[in-house]
Amino acid sequence: MPENRLRFAPSPTGFLHVGGLRTALFNYLFARHTGGRFILRIEDTDQSRKVDGAVENLMESLRWAGLDFDEGPGVEGDFGPYVQSQRLEQYSKYAQQLIDQENAYPCFCTEADLQQMREEQLARKEDTRYDGRCRHLSPDEVSEKLAAGTPHVIRMKIDHNRDAYVVNDLIRGEVRFTPDQIDDQVLVKSDGFPTYHLANVVDDHLMEISHVIRGEEWLPSTPKHIQLYEYFGWEIPEFAHLPLLLNTDRSKLSKRQGDVATEDYKGKGFLPDSLINFVALLGWNTQDDQEIYSMAELIEQFSLERVGKSGAVFDVNKLRWMNQQYIKQKSEEALLELLQPYLPDYTKETAPEQLLKIINIVRDSLITLPDIASRLDLFYNDNPEIEDEALRDQVKSEPYQQVYKGFTSQLEQVDSLTSENFGAIMKAVQKETGIKGKNLWIPIRIAITLVEQGPDLSSVVDVFGKEKCLQMVQRLIDINN
Numbered sequence: 218m219p220e221n222r223l224r225f226a227p228s229p230t231g232f233l234h235v236g237g238l239r240t241a242l243f244n245y246l247f248a249r250h251t252g253g254r255f256i257l258r259i260e261d262t263d264q265s266r267k268v269d270g271a272v273e274n275l276m277e278s279l280r281w282a283g284l285d286f287d288e289g290p291g292v293e294g295d296f297g298p299y300v301q302s303q304r305l306e307q308y309s310k311y312a313q314q315l316i317d318q319e320n321a322y323p324c325f326c327t328e329a330d331l332q333q334m335r336e337e338q339l340a341r342k343e344d345t346r347y348d349g350r351c352r353h354l355s356p357d358e359v360s361e362k363l364a365a366g367t368p369h370v371i372r373m374k375i376d377h378n379r380d381a382y383v384v385n386d387l388i389r390g391e392v393r394f395t396p397d398q399i400d401d402q403v404l405v406k407s408d409g410f411p412t413y414h415l416a417n418v419v420d421d422h423l424m425e426i427s428h429v430i431r432g433e434e435w436l437p438s439t440p441k442h443i444q445l446y447e448y449f450g451w452e453i454p455e456f457a458h459l460p461l462l463l464n465t466d467r468s469k470l471s472k473r474q475g476d477v478a479t480e481d482y483k484g485k486g487f488l489p490d491s492l493i494n495f496v497a498l499l500g501w502n503t504q505d506d507q508e509i510y511s512m513a514e515l516i517e518q519f520s521l522e523r524v525g526k527s528g529a530v531f532d533v534n535k536l537r538w539m540n541q542q543y544i545k546q547k548s549e550e551a552l553l554e555l556l557q558p559y560l561p562d563y564t565k566e567t568a569p570e571q572l573l574k575i576i577n578i579v580r581d582s583l584i585t586l587p588d589i590a591s592r593l594d595l596f597y598n599d600n601p602e603i604e605d606e607a608l609r610d611q612v613k614s615e616p617y618q619q620v621y622k623g624f625t626s627q628l629e630q631v632d633s634l635t636s637e638n639f640g641a642i643m644k645a646v647q648k649e650t651g652i653k654g655k656n657l658w659i660p661i662r663i664a665i666t667l668v669e670q671g672p673d674l675s676s677v678v679d680v681f682g683k684e685k686c687l688q689m690v691q692r693l694i695d696i697n698n
């Protein structure tokens with residue numbers, strides 16, 4: 218068996234859409250799972266959609282996500298160049314072959330002609346498509362127009378005599394299209410550049426692509442591609458069309474309802490591992506309820522059989538949850554490194570061991586990396602406030618005040634306060650006040666961490682030490698006086 222060759226073939230329109238990331242990932246996983254090759258091909262023949270820096274941006278997003286390619290721009294292989302704008306002579310050559318074989322024809326219709334055609338079809342309540350009028354020009358008419366330099370495109374012929382075009386899709390099974398559903402697709406535009414359809418088929422053939430895994434939105438184009446393979450007499454690759462990505466209200470995933478660019482998630486402090494894990498589960502159904510997968514596990518377990526047909530909901534809350542799990546799993550050193558860009562400047566004055574202690578206290582509460590700044594407030598704000606109004610009242614109550622007085626009087630009798638002697642001190646407060654259990658601990662927890670549930674109290678006490686703890690509790694006694 219020849220090795221599988223998979224390609225991700227984005228059009229560089231500015232950024233890597235998360236749908237594109239999912240397509241890239243599934244191609245990558247399939248290639249790695251089967252010991253095949255993963256190829257990046259840049260489909261940049263649409264001059265009107267060119268955006269400066271888009272290719273670099275895209276490659277940077279793939280690199281960040283860990284999707285390394287075996288062939289592509291900068292990683293030249295035997296099938297390059299891997300950028301379509303550098304392959305234009307190939308497309309012209311094959312377009313000419315189709316014309317010579319009478320499988321394609323020049324079309325001289327102007328934009329106005331096409332507009333009028335559409336309006337007439339709409340008025341007759343017909344589907345709008347090219348009616349094939351230039352197919353029927355005589356050879357003389359064609360030569361005359363060409364000789365006069367009349368602007369034209371090249372269209373492929375759809376075969377209206379066949380019953381159906383059948384796409385055998387690895388995910389969807391047999392999908393049938395009748396010829397009347399398909400347009401005589403433009404293959405070469407009037408500027409001489411190929412359209413996606415021609416360039417895509419020519420390159421998939423020349424690059425010996427074995428499997429075309431792409432988004433569902435390309436399914437209606439597939440019969441045209443199959444027709445091109447047949448005209449050229451080329452072997453047709455396997456097709457797999459991935460289910461659409463949906464917003465939580467099940468509409469098509471759109472910018473209006475949230476971020477859709479991979480770089481947005483990167484910028485917001487999501488980890489590549491969690492974004493990849495999350496995206497992998499968009500349409501790929503796991504066997505059990507395992508949700509956390511490393512890249513190695515994804516590669517090992519991936520199969521197209523378990524990719525579903527129905528739309529996959531992009532639920533950012535699930536991604537947030539996943540990101541939190543990944544942050545929790547990071548080693549101290551790895552997390553510290555990841556947090557560097559998000560640590561406020563004032564943390565530079567803190568001794569590294571002390572900063573690490575603080576980070577360890579708050580790390581489990583981080584959903585994304587930038588959350589660190591707000592979590593540090595307790596440790597760096599000289600006078601941090603209790604935010605919850607009910608708690609602000611509660612600390613004034615008699616039983617709380619009794620605990621606070623007991624705590625300060627016990628603290629005054631020791632030289633220092635650490636997590637080691639904290640328990641003994643609390644015991645002494647219990648003895649002194651006769652208050653125990655929750656009624657003893659919660660007032661202290663609120664005074665020192667400012668919340669009822671949050672970071673581990675003993676660890677915070679350890680970082681604060683005696684003076685700061687005294688001050689935190691004393692200020693609550695002062696409120697009442």
Ligand code: GLU
Binds near residue numbers: 227228413430431432
């Ligand atoms: N250039 C197309 C895109 O931007 C590729 C579609 C395909 O994979 O065939 O998505």
